[in-house]
Every structure is written in structure tokens, then in C-alpha cells.
Amino acid sequence: MYHTEKGTGVPFILLHGNGESSEYFGDQIGYFSKMYRVMAVDTRGHGSSPRGTAPFTLSQFADDLHDLMTENGISRAHILGFSDGGNIALIFAMRYPEMVMDLILNGANLRPSGMTFGVRSEVYMEYALYSFLALFGGKAGRRKEMLSLMALQPHISDADLASVCARTLIIVGERDMIRASHSREMAESIPGAELKILEGDHFIASERSREFNEAVSEFMGRGPHG
Numbered sequence: 001m002y003h004t005e006k007g008t009g010v011p012f013i014l015l016h017g018n019g020e021s022s023e024y025f026g027d028q029i030g031y032f033s034k035m036y037r038v039m040a041v042d043t044r045g046h047g048s049s050p051r052g053t054a055p056f057t058l059s060q061f062a063d064d065l066h067d068l069m070t071e072n073g074i075s076r077a078h079i080l081g082f083s084d085g086g087n088i089a090l091i092f093a094m095r096y097p098e099m100v101m102d103l104i105l106n107g108a109n110l111r112p113s114g115m116t117f118g119v120r121s122e123v124y125m126e127y128a129l130y131s132f133l134a135l136f137g138g139k140a141g142r143r144k145e146m147l148s149l150m151a152l153q154p155h156i157s158d159a160d161l162a163s164v165c166a167r168t169l170i171i172v173g174e175r176d177m178i179r180a181s182h183s184r185e186m187a188e189s190i191p192g193a194e195l196k197i198l199e200g201d202h203f204i205a206s207e208r209s210r211e212f213n214e215a216v217s218e219f220m221g222r223g224p225h226g
Contacts, residue, residue, distance in 0.1 A: 001068045002048035003041040007033030010101070011077035013065070014040040015085030017107075018149055021047025024082065027209035032217075036078065041068065043088065045146075056145050058084065058153050062092040069099060078220060080104040082205055087154045093164050094156075102220050103166040105186070106212075107178050107202050110156040114182035127151040161189035168193040169219040171212070173200035194219065 004022055012032055014025045022040035032038050043061045045051035054060050065088065069077065078101045081089030086108025093100045112120060127147040133140035168190045172183045174197055187195035196215050200208045 001041055001044065001064055003039050003068065004029065005037065005039050006030075007036055007038045009036050011069075011074045012036035012038050013069075013077045013079045014038065015043065015065070015079065015081040015088050016040075016046065017083030017085050019046070019146055023047070024206060026206075028080070028205060028213060028216075031209075031213045035217075039072075039077075041065070043085070056148070058087050058091055058149060061088045062095055065092050066096055066099070075099065076101050078102040078104070080106065080216065081108060082106045083108065083202065084149055087156075090156065090161075090164070091154065093166050093168075094160055097163070097165050100166040103164070103168045104216055104219070105168065105170045106205055107172055107176055108170070108186070109154070109178050109182060110158075110161075110186060111154060112151060114178055115150075116177055116179055119177040123147060123150045158185065158189040161186065162191065164190045164193075167219075169196060169216065170194070171196040171198065171204070171215060173198055173202055173204045173208075175201045177202045 006029055014022065014028055016022055016024045021042050025040045029038050029040055042049040044064050045056060076099055079089045086105040089103060090105060090108055093103050109115060127144065130140050130144040130147060134144045170183055170187045170193055172178055183195060187193045198204050198208060198211050198215065205212045
């Protein structure tokens with residue numbers, strides 16, 4: 001898995017969203033590398049990381065992260081995930097709790113219905129279109145696979161969230177593509193989780209980076225590993 005690394009100290013891993021790359025976190029890499037060893041990862045089949053032959057699922061991406069950390073001698077890290085990256089981070093925290101320090105979930109969801117109706121409808125229609133086009137070959141199959149991450153995944157229950165033991169911040173925009181009630185549900189189901197709502201939409205980390213970085217930094221600074 002391709003990743004960029006900057007800074008020294010306690011590892012802080014950044015996971016981007018669907019169809020993106022580690023470049024999304026340009027403002028976060030510069031800010032947090034002054035305090036942490038920042039690693040911004042390109043997930044499987046994204047950015048400069050190869051697709052490989054393993055299943056193209058959020059669960060597999062979580063296992064890929066485990067392998068990356070192990071290969072780099074990292075036993076524990078702070079983890080920040082945006083959108084699908086947040087879903088990966090959450091699955092990772094449930095599967096490998098001993099490897100997570102602070103957990104920051106930016107615009108994550110537990111199931112496809114966590115997205116607003118309008119966004120979910122667009123995703124389903126595009127997924128149906130590319131599922132049809134994929135029958136004829138070409139690049140449509142690649143797009144269908146990428147959309148499947150949003151249309152068909154994840155499937156995390158409130159009961160699953162009870163197993164999360166990391167200090168958790170859920171941070172979203174006021175006009176996020178994730179329903180506000182869904183973000184509240186996550187915050188109420190993860191033990192001790194904190195919910196932070198900022199002015200902006202789904203892309204607050206890039207569009208309102210100063211406020212976003214300060215909110216994350218404040219949260220991490222209050223904890224025993226900040």
C-alpha cells in the first residue's frame with residue numbers, strides 16, 4: 001500500500017474517502033506532522049496503491065491497514081478516517097482494538113441508509129447504471145466496484161459499536177451527506193464518544209481545514225495519548 005509519511009513521534013494514520021487518495025489530506029499532513037508521525041494511506045485500488053486480487057471490500061481494507069502497520073513496526077496509532085475511510089477505521093477499531101489509540105470518524109456511516117436520501121438515490125442509480133455497462137466489459141466494471149463500497153457497504157450494528165474501546169470523536173458538517181440523526185446514533189452507541197458538528201458540508205477537512213484541524217487537535221490533546 002502506497003503512503004506518504006511526514007513528522008516524528010506517535011503514529012497518526014489518515015484514511016481518505018471513496019475514489020480519492022491520500023492527497024485529500026494535504027492540510028492535515030502539514031498541520032499534524034508537527035506533532036505526530038503522520039502516515040496518509042492510499043487504500044487498495046486508490047491513488048498509487050494497486051488493486052491486487054483480494055476482495056474489494058471495506059473489511060479487506062481494514063485488514064490491509066493491519067498489514068501496513070505491522071510491516072512498518074507500528075503496534076498502535078491514532079487513526080482518522082474520512083467517509084469510506086471512516087468506515088474502514090471503524091471496522092479496524094472493532095477488529096483490532098489493541099492497535100487503536102484515538103479514533104476520529106469524519107463523515108462515516110454504519111450502513112448505506114446513513115446517507116441522505118438524495119445522495120443515496122444518486123449512488124444507487126449510478127451503481128445500477130455501471131452494473132449494466134459492466135456486462136459489456138471496458139472500464140465500467142472498475143467504476144461499479146468502486147460504487148459498491150457505498151451502495152452495498154458497510155453493515156455495522158449498534159451492538160457492534162459497543163465493542164469500540166478507543167476514545168472516539170465523530171466530526172461532521174452541518175450540511176453533511178450523512179444524516180445528522182445517523183451521526184448522533186453512532187455517537188450514542190460508541191461508549192464515551194464525542195460528537196462535533198462544524199459549519200460546512202461533507203468535505204470540512206479540506207474546505208474548512210483550520211476549524212477541522214483545531215477541533216481534532218483539541219480532542220486528541222485532552223486524551224492520555226495526545
